[in-house]
Amino acid sequence: xxxxxxxxxxxxxxxxxxxxxxxxxxxxxxxxxxxxxxxxxxxxxxxxxxxxxxxxxxxxxxxxxxxxxxxxxxxxxxxxxxxxxxxxxxxxxxxxxxxxxxxxxxxxxxxxxxxxxxxxxxxxxxxxxxxxxxxxxxxxxxxxxxxxxxxxxxxxxxxxxxx
Numbered sequence: 001x002x003x004x005x006x007x008x009x010x011x012x013x014x015x016x017x018x019x020x021x022x023x024x025x026x027x028x029x030x031x032x033x034x035x036x037x038x039x040x041x042x043x044x045x046x047x048x049x050x051x052x053x054x055x056x057x058x059x060x061x062x063x064x065x066x067x068x069x070x071x072x073x074x075x076x077x078x079x080x081x082x083x084x085x086x087x088x089x090x091x092x093x094x095x096x097x098x099x100x101x102x103x104x105x106x107x108x109x110x111x112x113x114x115x116x117x118x119x120x121x122x123x124x125x126x127x128x129x130x131x132x133x134x135x136x137x138x139x140x141x142x143x144x145x146x147x148x149x150x151x152x153x154x155x156x157x158x159x160x161x162x163x
Contacts, residue, residue, distance in 0.1 A: 020034040028102065039056055113144065
């Protein structure tokens with residue numbers, strides 16, 4: 001069994017090292033969309049770990065959908081219907097509003113965690129993860145996700161290499 005599927009590899013459970021970074025943009029320009037779509041596929045296949053299920057269609061997934069004026073479950077149904085690929089991309093562009101306001105969304109996303117309360121959350125989380133030395137280097141929630149999933153060195157990068 002891969003370390004990526006064990007329930008105790010991260011601070012909240014299993015770590016999915018194969019999910020795209022929230023910084024990865026979809027061809028339409030929206031950050032986080034490739035990650036949301038990949039989580040949907042895992043969910044539909046019954047492979048989304050419990051540690052990710054609590055925020056599935058919530059958190060960034062929901063914020064993205066609110067930005068677009070769509071329901072997360074409707075995006076899940078499009079993925080169920082079309083799978084990943086060109087057919088899905090065409091269906092999404094038809095379903096989403098014509099003006100995606102990608103720059104607005106992308107700016108909003110990368111600023112998550114930069115408020116005073118957000119910085120306190122990041123500092124507390126980093127301390128709980130044993131990474132207090134990274135306070136100030138991990139500046140937003142996207143960085144925290146990338147740290148947790150081994151794309152930023154300092155926490156689970158050794159586990160990512162083994163998965």
